[in-house]
């Protein structure tokens with residue numbers, strides 16, 4: 001990553017803004033939900049459904065409150081390492097449902113390990129990382145990645161295993177009766193599932209309305225909203241700097257799956273924070289600028305991502321798809337209570353100073369200051385890195401270009417400050 005000698009990020013203080021206790025469940029569920037779309041662009045809600053089923057099994061097993069939370073968050077994040085450029089892991093598993101095929105597919109084989117690696121770097125997520133690592137282990141030892149068997153597999157991984165398979169089976173086959181689901185599960189029950197957990201699940205399906213709920217996306221939403229209310233938790237993001245580092249990770253993941261530049265959002269954050277310092281913004285506001293930079297393109301993970309990496313000339317309809325991303329980013333972040341201001345900054349990061357930008361054609365001071373900062377930082381990074389459609393410019397030429405579009409695309413005051421400071 002290009003780090004300017006005057007970079008402020010290297011000595012950015014560890015400091016966090018108080019977020020409501022619903023932050024963890026809100027943010028994580030919106031993030032995974034956004035990433036999970038099937039080939040037709042329809043929301044697949046795989047991890048949401050797996051969390052719901054796991055939660056119901058946990059309830060039936062009489063788990064304690066704390067354990068219920070751990071199970072829920074592990075289920076929600078079990079496939080976080082399975083977000084890829086072309087498709088989500090759950091779609092791949094629908095395409096390759098047999099265990100031999102799965103073990104032979106590198107991406108499938110590696111995804112549970114990737115989920116573990118992502119989560120393990122955060123001390124408060126370490127326990128969950130152990131659970132997600134083993135969510136494809138089979139009770140008879142035939143699963144992956146380690147071939148663990150029986151009770152060597154963590155209990156919550158065994159619960160997630162059956163919940164995961166139930167969702168994949170329901171997506172693979174049109175199952176209209178409870179008994180049909182049970183017979184389908186029966187085929188693999190012996191080797192794949194813990195017989196005790198399988199028994200609990202079979203009973204649950206017979207005696208509750210879970211099957212009907214799973215068949216109805218609206219009912220799933222209602223159930224999950226009710227469960228989310230039981231999950232407020234300050235623990236996961238309580239260790240110093242966890243929110244910053246988690247947003248950074250999300251930034252890298254977003255850039256990784258939507259462009260050839262996996263450090264774009266990090267550099268945008270660096271430039272944007274520099275500008276915010278030069279403008280003498282309050283420390284709290286500077287932090288919001290930093291977070292908005294990390295998350296500004298998060299909407300690109302939603303739906304068809306191929307337009308962002310397409311090498312051929314884009315059609316007008318493809319361009320308009322690209323122009324939807326600030327709105328998509330807003331839709332994800334605005335659902336997280338406490339993040340409304342950041343959502344608003346992100347929504348306007350492609351507005352032009354003269355009113356010719358998108359999505360709302362705002363101009364001049366009607367564009368939030370943080371969005372005007374993002375606009376300059378984003379454009380400067382785009383100019384100084386290689387993209388599909390252009391070769392990178394050196395810094396001096398890029399600064400000249402900023403000046404050329406000062407007052408039309410960019411806020412002249414910001415451009416002047418930025419140039420004075422960098423040249």
Ligand SMILES: [Fe+2]
Pocket residue numbers: 078079082089111112135136164
């Ligand atoms: Fe998985």
Ligand SMILES: [Fe+2]
Pocket residue numbers: 046050078079090164
């Ligand atoms: Fe899964």
Ligand SMILES: [Fe+2]
Pocket residue numbers: 296297325349350378
């Ligand atoms: Fe953007």
